[in-house]
Amino acid sequence: MNDTPLLSVRGLTKRFGGLVAVNGIGFDIRPGEILGLIGPNGSGKSTAMKLIMGIERPNAGSVKVNGVEMAGWLPHRIARAGVGIVFQHSRPLHRQTVLEHIKLALLPDSLVKLVADPHVNRRAREIAERVGLSAVMHRHPATLPFADLRRMEMAKAIARDPKVVLVDEPFAGLTQTESQAFSDLIRGFRAEGRAVLLVDHNVKSLAALADRVLAMYLGEHVAEGTAEEVMRNETVRRVYLGGKIETRERTVQASSDKPSILEIDDVGVLYGKARALDGVKLHVREGEFVSVVGLNGAGKTTLFNAVSGLVPYHGTIRFAGQDIKGMSGAAIARAGIVQCPETRELFSDMTVRENLDLGGYHLANDARAEQLAWLFELFPILKSRQTQTARTLSGGEQQMLAIARALMMQPRLLILDEPTLGLAPVILEQLSKAMDMLQKTTPITVLLGEQNVTFALPHADRVYVLEHARIVWEGSPTRFEQEMAEGFLDAPPSTPTQAVRA
């Protein structure tokens, strides 16, 4: 193995407004080496990849390919200098066949070459064969299964003959056998002496493939080493699991005799060809706090969006005894299911107060004032931020505002989707306190989706584990601690089902 790095990154930094998405990240990849870049959602790993490709411009730092400084170049120049990328989601052309897509990648960037060179045709066929597309190369992408679309993305990257290959979430949405085929293709890159960067949520899926793994969290470098070393690393475990797990049984013995307010029965969701949710069965009783725990991509957001009427599903979802299939998202929200989405969806140019007033728009004036006063008690920081526009808030404050706005609607069932996403530990504590207060002072019913087990468990009456689109476990927080906690991060991806990003 050659020791001069093909890709050398130093001090890479990217700021979006006040948010530092990538902070001083650096690494080397030598020819024939595979580096895994891992981190939970919002850790900045995808941004780091885009910075290398030039899709985003870095604020500081250096990206050298074969010794040539490329930071700040436009993507097409970086691509021509030998960097290729395999996107997670392909956006194929509508009227071209698979073979034509591969030919496109073989064309020179010329304004006068009307006819492709004769070797292009032969080369495109060779590449189609190599990635396993030869049987379908004359078909249109719209007719292909998900895995073949990803193969096509791979083929396009191969066609550019890149020295450095960046692969975004190589196994998302693939079955076990398909993942195997992709692993073999990526090993092929290594054998050809290319430098490979794999970006993924989960260290586990890369463990067999990557020579080294670098873990990121909140834009920072947290650990580096072999996959085993990174998996054992305390910080990494804390980032994924949230550190030491504490549970407590609720004082008000929750309501095992209360009626179910939400019943989800055999619900499935398909995104195009990828199965995002498969035969999910779950129920929430009135006044209960239920946590759905699962890694990113397990299907939590999809589940909540199905309940909120935002994605089509099959199976039945009942709310307060009534089948809500076919109801619009707005009607479901008015009926009392309010979701506080992962992406927060604040009105970012409005002030904190305006955001809250909009949430309580349907309330009578005095009821709204009362609700507002109560929320300011729950989140005191929001009171002092009332006149600030939402976009100027910190991530934690934005999350509080999102929850507060949802509560302004006086929901019968509050759905919280990954409220801890990308938040610093100190903010988690504040959120956790607010949850506590919420539970103690109100009869509210909560359905929480979380990757961070430490945040999800203390409040929960019951816990479901969602893995690869299926519910794989159900029980009390205490039992979770005994049975599931160890295996949660290390658990091998369960075999047959397909996983897809939620």
Next chain:
Amino acid sequence: MTALLRSRVVWAAALLAILATTLPWWLSGYILGVLTVAYYFGVFAMSWDLLFGFAGEVNFGPTFLIGLGAYSAAMLNAHWSAPIPVCVIAGGVVALIGGLLLAVPALRLRGPYFGLVTLVAVLLLQNAIVIFAGLTGGEIGMMVPDVISVDANHNYWIALAFLIVCAILLFGLSRSAIGLILQASGQDTVGAQALGFNVTKHKLAAFCISAVFSGVAGAMLVFYQGTASVSTVVDLGVGVQIIIAAVLGGRRTILGAVLGSVFLIVAGEFLRPLGQINTFVVAAVALAVILFFPDGLLGNLLRVRERE
């Protein structure tokens, strides 16, 4: 399958073209006159489709380019008595220069702003024509001393020949390697860049090509009609009609734009006895097609085959 399909479209187009050449023997001069205008509109719509369907940029001001070509040709002919071929070529060149001046800064903008800039450009041109009424004839328009021909058949054949040449060039371009890169640039900018294509360069080239064809066709139209006026070659309404024709015929098909133009112009003319309702009916039909068949007449046919 694609090759077969491609040849089918080409064969159908060739058949239609042959049919079109025979029309003067069995249609009246009046109808031929309507079709002549429709053919020039066909070229406008095809050049617009190259930009919208392939480069993925919505140009709300096709009449900016057409108007530049039309008025520069008309002015050259009226004030300096330049011969028609010189005027037509000059029209293409001026449209190209104007297009470049507009597109180089505008293509830096993202999303709807490119479209807005092109829209404003039309209004600017319209105002400029009114302000410099001494040179341009202002709101009334200007007569040109020369016309292509006074014979309806001749005019018809020239327009048809011009349409066929433009169609072959633009359709050929759209199916070439450059057309492929252009589609990739239009549909997935980031993806195309990651494959090493300078997206801005390709879009700019598409804009230039669109400008030259629009300018030349605008100049030809002036020498067919004998006048250049804001209401026929610059007005926003004309631009909207071109856009509707292209979308009606089928986005990303080039040839569909011709079908759309012929339908729009001919239907508009034949429904004229309806009076005010005429434009309403044509617009309603166009709206229905766009709502229910967003891929347009030809686009829909092509898509049915893709599913196979």
